[in-house]
Amino acid sequence: MRKLITLLIVLCITATGFAQSKKLESITEFKLQNSGAILNKDKDVDGYYFFYLVDKLKKGAREYGIQVLDNNLNEVAFKKYVAQKGTILVDSQFNNDGLMFAFLNKKERHIKVVLFDRNAEQKETSTVELSKKEITWLMAMNQSEDFNILTSVPNKGFLLTVIKDNKKIGYKTFFYPTDDSRGWRYGSPEGSKEIVTGAPMATNEKFIVINEMSKPGMLSKKLKITTKILNTETGKLVTTIKSDPKKPKLITNGLLNENNQLILMGEYFKGGDNIMKDKSQGLFVEVIDETGATLTENTASWSKDINPILKAKDDKKNSYIYFHDIVPTADGSFYAIGEKFRKTASAAGIAAAVLSRGGNSVTQLTITDALVFEFDKDFALKGIQTFEKGKSRAPSISDFGSPQLNAHVLKNYGAFDHIYTQIDKENDRFYACFIDYERLKGEKNKNAFKTIIYDEGEFSQDKIYLEAGKGKITRVLPAKTGNVVILEYDKKAKTMDLHMEKLNID
């Protein structure tokens, strides 16, 4: 969802056709550094930014320009921003009160957050100093879909999460209010003997939920998952939900509902199992109140609930399912969106392993169909829908650990075909988007942007082919819920066309 356009774009202030003005044009060119979608906490696109280098100033300073488009692609602001050379825009979020950008400068070793209010006026700027090691970790973590440098808290403020090099690796989250409340910070204990990473998983005006993972050392397989609920106003810890060794769980999704109840979803394991090594037993959904007490907990086991239905549909052995999202709908049902995968041997992986004397992974994940599991409000499996999709392969990062954990790690680095799921609460719809490599008989294979749409209790599919013809590039970019932005680039004419299109329900 982050990288929007990698094509080089320059903007010019001048627009005349006279020869001498070309020189002026080259001076007034804005060179695009990067661009991205401005997201809110539900991964809905509120707009887009384009970050340009504008001018070289004295003492190593640079003038940058931030062009902001709304979610209909209208330019709504073009702001000047002066910072030191080497500044990069690493994240942006909108919380209804304002727009926050995070700028990282590796040389200056700091991250700065800058707020623009509803009048597009630059407000507070805050700087957090970071060490070289902290920056390296932060950039690595930022590749993962589970981690965001900025998280918006609707109508309240923003959270900045960075990695801290305590005794071991830890994390720190800073709260920057956009209302009358005061800022605060929260993080892993200084001098902790464990590596602790944490990231806000769900936020609302009352609570912030942080999912913390800790282990004694880099190579250790003793992973602990702890969920912490903080008070948004004060940053004080409200409750800690520790993983019960008798019922280990891998939490993959978490959300706060209108009643401030926390819904955790993921996979559960046998008592005493290690989630780093062992296969999970099935899926779980747990509803927790604000004191940390479990209100309901439902599970669906692979062996009893899922496999009997799945096997009736598919006789492939050693197939696993990786769940990307679990979406609650208005009637109380849950829909789990997943992809089927198998662990297979990789010729390239074997060759690399031989060359590196066994240091490389010899397996790969072969990813096939998309699946949507429907659960009722008590989490009883009601049915499975299969949506055919071409095979794609992703090399395993390591051959250690359970297939599910391995898949989870790979998912965070974009190995699966699933791109994102958007939820339209107002119309009780969701859109699960995938990239599909279609193998067509008698035709050239084609890449397609495929969307599974749930609407009025039924599923339909929409498809946009990404092959535009010779010398042309077509890309589909994230947009406001239920829409996409289609980018068409003509290499020869060097023209780019961006247009917003609604995903079709027919």
Add this chain to the structure above:
Amino acid sequence: MRLFFALTLFLVPLCHSNAQSETLSPKLKDSIFNYLDQSIGSKIASYQGENKRKVSEFWEERKEKIKDDIENNAFIFDDALNSELNKIISQVYAANPEVDPSAFYFFVNRSPVPNAASYGNGSFSLNTGLFSLAENDDELAFIICHEIAHYLLSHSDTAIDSHIESYESKETRKKVNKISNRDVGKFSKAMELLKDINYKLYKKSRSAEIEADSLGMELFKKTGYNPASATSILAKLDFEKKAILNKYAPIKKHLHTNGYPFKDNWLKKENNSLFDLEESSNDYSFDKDSTKTHPAIPKRIELLRTKIASEDENSGVPQVIHMLKEISLAKTIEGAIENNQLDIALFYLLTTHESADDEKSRFYDQMALVLKKMYELKKEHSIGKYVAPISPFSEEEELNKIKQFISNLEPKNIRKLGYWFCQENKDLFANADIQKETHAYFKKLNPNID
């Protein structure tokens, strides 16, 4: 779309006496292209200054632009329209025998934006939006006189020279080189220079408008049209505080069917504002007042009033404006459907259709075609190429309502709406072939509806 009236300095045409057919025939196209080659060729040949190469490049570029516009269906070529328009133009010529119109050509541009232009080579354009806005022939005649005045005063030539001199002068070159050699702060210095050049050019443009108003008024006063119309049309063109396409568009009234009742959520507005602004907050924009091509309308009106003896004269000249409005409206809708500008097509269809339940009308033909195109463009994910998104700064609420309606409709809604619209209005279509074709099209998409 708020402030587009610009009696463009570079542009000015008249439909002349060329016989024009309903569509642009290859023969007519050749004849217009030849006219452009010749008139622009003579402009280049007659240029005596030092910037011959640059002036030639400029004119060649302009010629290609006009030809592209012709190819891209930007202009209307219609005998009936031209015949009516020529009545006004001929009146202007007849009253001003000292003006030689032999090289004049007036194009009619199918744009809802009330605007006109003088291209400098004797060709002019009038947008159909002007026909919608003008109340009478007199008002249109003043616009024509104003554009001819631009031509007679050689404003295009002066503007081209000024541009070239501003950008290519020794002084500018020196300044540009100095900026290029700077290590830091190049951009801000270049912006200062650009602003300086552009503000001066815009200032000249504003002076040229006053001159064209003044000479245009002299030409206009001889025509027998009411001189006071000069100020009344200018007042109508003051779009500083009003929107152009904002007439009430009764979507629900015209698209409700008994078989598939209109759903109010098809008109539901979406909230998408990042900022609470009335216009884009741009730190790099030029000063708005300094980049206006035209002086403020109240000032122009004030100056013109000094040249008008009486405010309420009746010209007594026979009026053709109603025919112009009617023909240009039909052509605008046709063009908008052909060019897939479905928001514009719907806007005009809905704002101009007077519902008479038992009367056959092209409204039904064109509405069915719009629904069919909307379905097709949505299915192939390309409607966003033709229907511009809603701008948060647009004050055209009725047009925005139509854009929102187009955006909100799912293909499943359009195919049902299309079917029931054709079914329930089948006896009202003016064209039986269109009725048959669109009805069959939507029937095929709805196999389960009887």
